[in-house]
Amino acid sequence: MLRDLVRDRPRMIVTAECPSMDGGSVADLGERIARIAPYVDAMNATDNPAAHAHASNLATAIALAQLGVEPLMQLVCRDKNRIALQADVAGAALFGITNFCALTGDDVTAGDEPEARRVFDLDGPQLVSVLAGMGRGTYLSGRTFHPPGEFLVAAVENPAAPPLDYRAERARLKVDAGASLLQLQICYLPDRLADFMAATVRNGAAARAAILPSVCLTRNARALTFMDEKVPGIHVPAATIARVAGAADPAEEAFVLVRELAAHALSLPGVAGLHITDFRHDGSVERLVRELRIGPVHDPSIAATGEMTYAHHG
Amino acid sequence: MPGLLPLVEHAVKKPVWDCRMCGQCVLHSTGMTCPMTCPKTLRNGPCGGVREDGHCEVKPEMRCVWVKAHHRAATLPLLPASWRAEVGHLRPPVDNSLQGTSSWRNLVTGRDRVTPAGWQGVEH
Numbered sequence: 249m250l251r252d253l254v255r256d257r258p259r260m261i262v263t264a265e266c267p268s269m270d271g272g273s274v275a276d277l278g279e280r281i282a283r284i285a286p287y288v289d290a291m292n293a294t295d296n297p298a299a300h301a302h303a304s305n306l307a308t309a310i311a312l313a314q315l316g317v318e319p320l321m322q323l324v325c326r327d328k329n330r331i332a333l334q335a336d337v338a339g340a341a342l343f344g345i346t347n348f349c350a351l352t353g354d355d356v357t358a359g360d361e362p363e364a365r366r367v368f369d370l371d372g373p374q375l376v377s378v379l380a381g382m383g384r385g386t387y388l389s390g391r392t393f394h395p396p397g398e399f400l401v402a403a404v405e406n407p408a409a410p411p412l413d414y415r416a417e418r419a420r421l422k423v424d425a426g427a428s429l430l431q432l433q434i435c436y437l438p439d440r441l442a443d444f445m446a447a448t449v450r451n452g453a454a455a456r457a458a459i460l461p462s463v464c465l466t467r468n469a470r471a472l473t474f475m476d477e478k479v480p481g482i483h484v485p486a487a488t489i490a491r492v493a494g495a496a497d498p499a500e501e502a503f504v505l506v507r508e509l510a511a512h513a514l515s516l517p518g519v520a521g522l523h524i525t526d527f528r529h530d531g532s533v534e535r536l537v538r539e540l541r542i543g544p545v546h547d548p549s550i551a552a553t554g555e556m557t558y559a560h561h562g
Numbered sequence: 563m564p565g566l567l568p569l570v571e572h573a574v575k576k577p578v579w580d581c582r583m584c585g586q587c588v589l590h591s592t593g594m595t596c597p598m599t600c601p602k603t604l605r606n607g608p609c610g611g612v613r614e615d616g617h618c619e620v621k622p623e624m625r626c627v628w629v630k631a632h633h634r635a636a637t638l639p640l641l642p643a644s645w646r647a648e649v650g651h652l653r654p655p656v657d658n659s660l661q662g663t664s665s666w667r668n669l670v671t672g673r674d675r676v677t678p679a680g681w682q683g684v685e686h
Contacts, residue, residue, distance in 0.1 A: 325602075330655060352602060352609040355620045366602065373606040374655050381680050388655070390679025406610030414632045417650050418607040424684040425652055433610050480611030480619040 250290040250318055250347055251400040253521075254429050254458040260514060261458060261521030262543030263320060263431065264533060266291040266312060268302035274311045281317065284526055287537045287545055290318040290347065292431075292523075296327060298479070299359025306336050310343050320402060320429075321345055323379075324353030329369035330378065330388055337382055341396050346383075349402035349431065350375035350422075354480055373418070373425050376403050380426025402429035407444035407461070408437045409481045416447030423457045431523045434462045434475070436484045438512045445516040454518030461513035462523040463506045465532045469493035472502075503532055510540055567664040585660030586674040591648035593634030593641070600627040605653040608632075652684040 253261050264287075267280045285291065293309035296302060303311075309319035321340055323333055337348060352372040356364045370378065378388050383399025385392060403422040407415055419430055430453070435441045441461055448454040466472060469492040476484035488505065495501030510522055522542060526533050537543040568583065575581030579589060582598040588605065589596060597605045601620035608628035611619030616629040635641070635649035654677045660668060668674035677683070 352604065354611060355601060355609075357620050358611070368602045368604070369658075370655050371602070371604045371606050372609070373652055377652065377682060377684070378655075378680075381682050384682075386680040388678045388680045404610065406612075409608070409610055409612040410614070410616040410626065411608065411612070411629045411632045414607060414628070421606065421650060421652055421684070480613075481609075483614050 250320065250429075251398060253289055254400060257458060257520055258549070259547055260540075260542040261460060262288045262537055263290045263292065263460060263521070263523045264288040265297075265523075265525040266293055266308060266319075268294060268297060268300075269308065270302055274314060277308070277311050278315045280529075281312075281315070283529070283531050284524075284533045285315070285317045287534050287543055288524070289521075289544055290320045292349065293319045293321045295322040295324045295351070295353070296359075297354075299326065299354045299356050299361070299364075301361070306340055309340055309345050313343060313345060318347065319345055320347040320349050320400075322349045322351055323375060324351045325368050325370050325372060325375055326353035326356065326366055329367055333370065333375065334378065334382065334387055337379065338393065341393075344396050346395065346397045347400040347402065348379045349404065349429070350379055350427070351404050358478075358480055372403060373421050376401060376422050376425040376427050383426070400429060401426045402431060403427040404431050404433065405444075406433035406435075406481045408433070408435045408440040408483065412440065412443070413447075416444055416451055416453065419444075419448055419457075419459075420451045420453040423453045428457050430457050430459045432459065432461045434464045434479075434482055434525065435513075436472075436482070436488055436509065438509065441513060442516055445518045449518040454520075458520035459518055460521045460523040461510075461516075461519060462525065463510045463513070463536075464525040465506055465528045465536070466502050467528050468498045468502060471527060499528075503528075503535070507536060507539060510536065514540065514542065567667055568662060571664045571666055583662050583665075584656060585663040585665050585668055586657060587665035587669070588653055590641075590645045591635075591651060591653070592631040593636075593638055593646075593649060595627055595631035595634055597627060597631065603656070604628065605656065648686075651686050654678075654681050654683060 295305035309321040312319040356366045379401045405419045472484045472489045492501045579596045612626045618624045
């Protein structure tokens with residue numbers, strides 16, 4: 249269980265983003281994650297990422313659980329008010345889902361329906377507190393809720409966006425509010441990540457929550473340029489893009505870049521694992537975790553018993 | 563009289579802070595920067611979308627409200643130390659039923675400090 253890994257931290261934790269579904273079946277989802285799921289401890293059931301409508305967080309979380317993959321169900325503040333957010337948590341709980349991750353969420357203007365009404369009835373830290381409250385057995389109103397098990401409440405933080413000296417403080421605020429796992433925004437600036445991690449070690453957030461920096465597996469420089477220009481809060485230095493663009497084998501260089509960023513992140517004090525977004529769909533997740541020797545395939549206890557948490561094979 | 567006070571408050575606070583009349587003013591704890599002017603109305607710090615130049619994800623021409631708030635909470639003259647410290651506190655969800663009412667009245671009556679029964683907040 250992800251919750252146990254977060255609490256005990258016997259090894260580096262690995263999580264990954266679940267691909268978004270626009271149609272297709274649960275079996276199709278199983279095929280899409282077949283080259284990721286065996287190498288990670290849990291997958292994020294995303295909530296309309298980048299403000300684009302997709303199969304919902306709740307349905308995706310249930311589907312992942314049915315496929316034998318532990319879900320971490322994201323909840324963003326952009327699309328739903330406090331009533332609907334709590335209803336989604338209660339609904340997920342019906343299916344035994346107890347891992348939740350609170351995000352503010354990209355603005356509607358980041359998506360393909362910028363004319364949509366934005367909600368933001370709660371903000372990220374408030375949602376963390378509401379999730380922790382439900383885990384303790386009460387809705388925000390004070391009414392009783394019966395969680396099916398201990399909740400794992402997660403949150404996110406961007407280590408590299410201004411105001412830089414506020415980010416670690418905000419991470420600690422989310423930990424104070426009840427988060428025990430923090431997934432960081434994808435970061436192409438190793439120095440900023442190092443500064444952020446050092447600050448979370450100093451303020452105690454890294455000791456009280458498992459912090460997972462994120463990397464994004466892409467195939468080419470065009471994808472890096474897209475992230476730099478289109479994804480809010482992500483800055484990719486021009487030299488990094490040029491390095492991939494100018495390589496003899498850009499796809500290989502893009503992988504090597506991510507491996508370097510990940511190895512640096514994992515070397516930082518306070519880091520408890522890695523979160524991976526995979527846009528390559530070519531087995532790079534397996535290659536990355538094997539070369540870095542992290543995640544369930546390098547878990548001594550699992551290797552000893554031969555158990556795998558991932559049961560689905562199409 | 564009940565209708566007059568919000569008008570007076572708005573007349574004073576709109577030109578200075580672009581007050582949105584949320585009825586539960588937290589200016590003192592946010593470096594005298596109104597968090598309701600954030601396009602996402604975030605009351606607990608900046609979102610992850612702040613641009614490299616410190617400007618807003620939603621309105622590129624606008625400096626991020628929380629970049630300003632964090633800076634001002636540390637540097638604005640005459641702010642009491644207790645107000646400066648409060649910038650990092652967890653503020654409860656907005657009570658939308660107070661929209662349009664006078665935060666001055668709600669401060670005096672204590673109405674602005676009423677939170678939902680299940681709100682646990684954080685010890686500061």
